[in-house]
Amino acid sequence: MAGLSSKLRTKRPIYLVAATVAVVGVSGAALPLVSSLSPGLAVHGIPSGTVLGATAGRDQTWQVEAGSLEDVRVSLDGRPIAARREGDRLIVSTSGLAEGKHRLTASVDGDLPMTSASIDRDFTVDTTAPTLTVDPVKAQKMNAPVTLRGRAQGATSVQAAGRRAKVGADGTFTIELPQAPPAFDVVATDRAGNATTVPTIVAVPYPGARAAHITAIGWSSAALREPLLELVRQKKIDTIELDVKDESGEVGYDSQVPLARQIGATKPSYNARAVLDQLHGMGVRVIGRIVAFRDPVLGAKSWETGAKNRLVRTPDGGAYDGGHYGTLAFTNFADPEVRKYNIDLAVEAAKLGFDDILYDYVRRPDGRLSQMAFPGIGNRTPEQSIADFVAETRTAIRPHGAFLGASVFGIAATRPTEIAQDIPLLARAADYIAPMVYPSHWAAGEYGVASPNSSPYDIVQRSLADFTKQTKGTGATVVPWLQDFSMGVTYGPAEVAAQIKAARDNNMPSFLLWNAGARYQGAALGTTP
Incomplete structure (x- = not known):
């Protein structure tokens, strides 16, 4: 891999290590994924299956641990990626990740047959906010209940005036508001945390004067x-x-x-x-x-x-x-x-x-x-x-x-x-x-x-x-x-x-x-x- 020389290894003691491959998410909690005889390979960063939205950003950093860092190979979407060494870890940084699915792979060969290790991290970059349209909201009289309807394509939930609703397969949603304020924001959020906000006004028929x-x-x-x-x-x-x-x-x-x-x-x-x-x-x-x-x-x-x-x-x-x-x-x-x-x-x-x-x-x-x-x-x-x-x-x-x-x-x-x-x-x-x-x-x-x-x-x-x-x-x-x-x-x-x-x-x-x-x-x- 770039930045690390590939050379004949000198003899060193052979260890049989029952390694835990782990991922540390935002909360810092370790998530055990695989146990095998390996050279102690571990990757710390986003868990597999993560969807990165606009808040998380297109720039990510992973940390790789192994018994011998010189033997570690790291690739992104099948292409080698550079890493730098900090103490007993390799730091891998990516920037400007494109929209869509990606795979980070870290691998290392063990000293015995069948002891090589490889870890994949599959993730998706999705920074596109959902589209949101809100139907005109009308109340029959002041402070009366109203029904909020609309369509939120790409969203998983919609929130308005303290109420939340799931989005149907066709993108539609309905929220019942027992007493709507005169104006509020309707917010549609997708699984990546991307959000679209539409300011909404509750129209009450003016009685005339x-x-x-x-x-x-x-x-x-x-x-x-x-x-x-x-x-x-x-x-x-x-x-x-x-x-x-x-x-x-x-x-x-x-x-x-x-x-x-x-x-x-x-x-x-x-x-x-x-x-x-x-x-x-x-x-x-x-x-x-x-x-x-x-x-x-x-x-x-x-x-x-x-x-x-x-x-x-x-x-x-x-x-x-x-x-x-x-x-x-x-x-x-x-x-x-x-x-x-x-x-x-x-x-x-x-x-x-x-x-x-x-x-x-x-x-x-x-x-x-x-x-x-x-x-x-x-x-x-x-x-x-x-x-x-x-x-x-x-x-x-x-x-x-x-x-x-x-x-x-x-x-x-x-x-x-x-x-x-x-x-x-x-x-x-x-x-x-x-x-x-x-x-x-x-x-x-x-x-x-x-x-x-x-x-x-x-x-x-x-x-x-x-x-x-x-x-x-x-x-x-x-x-x-x-x-x-x-x-x-x-x-x-x-x-x-x-x-x-x-x-x-x-x-x-x-x-x-x-x-x-x-x-x-x-x-x-x-x-x-």
């Missing part, structure tokens, strides 16, 4: 609250969207979230349980709006107390100037404490009984990205970081029966990096996307509409068609924000109704109406089915 927004302070005013309730009684709306945390950073009820109380954010304008009981008693769904990262209360208190990484920073370490929003208005979406604060509020609201949590300002500030710094973001993009935050929230609130929505700019469908709202990413992380497609907010010429504000049907219909494309295959519903206010052009019932029709023509029966003063035009709603 014909909703109107009201602030926490607005709810405390009978002059604003009662007309809204009258629309409910007339069955013109079936959902009310009520602020949990608003643009000023104030929480509208007596929140028990520690950070909210610590920074003085709680400004109780309504009793959450009483309001929810009242509205649920009327058959009304309630959406809790949380303005996430525009938060002047948290921003100012954090800067004051030295927790400056809670804010969006400038490259030189200052607080980013959010323009008309204010210098300390935008908190840092990548900061763990900021994320936890908003998620804690979402969980609390879900526990109280809000049917949905709808994030607003779940974005970075406007402006050039080069002028902003997001401490803690690591190697993630702003778009990925924000989508991850939304996904974390959904996982946290789903056990409490609440849906999660994300309000987004209309331009995000075509310009995902402008404010870090990547629609396909967000749609995979939320139950629904709520694009703000207010006609007054579009520039002339968008989607080929010369005057969007004067063409409410055209701009809403065309922009929502884009959101349909962006959310396809994600499991998310689109629930658009529509304009019930005048800005530059007077909006009456006809203009509001035109937007509702545009949404309906995109197979979107749900909508959210916005009017900062909570004064809505019932006549517009009367024109829709």
